[in-house]
Amino acid sequence: MPELPEVETIRAGLEPHLVGRTFEHVEIADPRLTRPQDPVEIAAELTGETVEALDRRGKYLVVRFESGRVLLIHLRMTGSLLLLQNGTAEDAYRRAVVRLDNRSDVAYRDVRRFGTWLLLEPGELEPYLATRIGVEPLGRSLTVTSVVDRLAKRKAPLKALVLDQRLFAGVGNIYADEALWWARLHPLRPGHEVSRQELRALVKGIRRALRLGIARQGATLRDYRGADGAEGAMQTEFRVYGQAGKPCPRCGHEIEKTRVAGRGTWYCPSCQH
DNA sequence: CTTTTTCCCTGGACGC
DNA sequence: TGCGTCCAGGGAAAAA
Numbered sequence: 001m002p003e004l005p006e007v008e009t010i011r012a013g014l015e016p017h018l019v020g021r022t023f024e025h026v027e028i029a030d031p032r033l034t035r036p037q038d039p040v041e042i043a044a045e046l047t048g049e050t051v052e053a054l055d056r057r058g059k060y061l062v063v064r065f066e067s068g069r070v071l072l073i074h075l076r077m078t079g080s081l082l083l084l085q086n087g088t089a090e091d092a093y094r095r096a097v098v099r100l101d102n103r104s105d106v107a108y109r110d111v112r113r114f115g116t117w118l119l120l121e122p123g124e125l126e127p128y129l130a131t132r133i134g135v136e137p138l139g140r141s142l143t144v145t146s147v148v149d150r151l152a153k154r155k156a157p158l159k160a161l162v163l164d165q166r167l168f169a170g171v172g173n174i175y176a177d178e179a180l181w182w183a184r185l186h187p188l189r190p191g192h193e194v195s196r197q198e199l200r201a202l203v204k205g206i207r208r209a210l211r212l213g214i215a216r217q218g219a220t221l222r223d224y225r226g227a228d229g230a231e232g233a234m235q236t237e238f239r240v241y242g243q244a245g246k247p248c249p250r251c252g253h254e255i256e257k258t259r260v261a262g263r264g265t266w267y268c269p270s271c272q273h
Numbered sequence: 274c275t276t277t278t279t280c281c282c283t284g285g286a287c288g289c
Numbered sequence: 290t291g292c293g294t295c296c297a298g299g300g301a302a303a304a305a
Binding site for chain 1: 275276277278282283285
């Protein structure tokens, strides 16, 4: 499932092929993709737009056009963007294709059809994101003090808070579990009970998990692929995620699985407090 | 405002 | 072989 490291890997892989290119033809096969916007209208509006930059905010891909418009893409669970250099093999899960002015195609693939494309007019991006996501966890704006302030009155379990996109934009279920393991923090600890020292460890843990994920080009469990179709290698680095019954790589105690905030949650009951 | 629950989707794993 | 059930989970929206 694409989280910050996976989206960043796709962004970096696509950027050199997209920037400066013009969308020559756009086909949207799944009307759900642009809901509530009309797919035929959106395809027509995108045609002729020239890419100025490809950015990422949280788990969103931000395609900025020279016109000032933005195509905001969210891959959700199984979305992927593949650069097709020549020839296009059949793919039952291809939901959209963009032909660029250099004859190459960018194909959007999504088995479970949760992903979304949203076309925004100039000036609409910032207010749209402002209500949905907070600062970048790998950026300078995320400080221990800001986290202390924002968690002070929160009774929700740490796992739920780490997954909150307004607190840690881009962290999903995999990296949340990995970050809590690095920080030696129990996923069920209420936010307001966590000391400043521990929150410092949490911030470090989140950054460490995300950086490792980026370095390994993301985690491929089933569907995730980079823009070039390559699998990531982060799944070989998991300390706890999906590791129930295996020994904790730090203390050797058996990793346990539970359910927090409706999500599968893996942790070491011995060294995470 | 915070927190919880439901829903959207499909395919793979598993039990019988 | 086939069928039913559960699980994976990000975020919108509704409910509590």
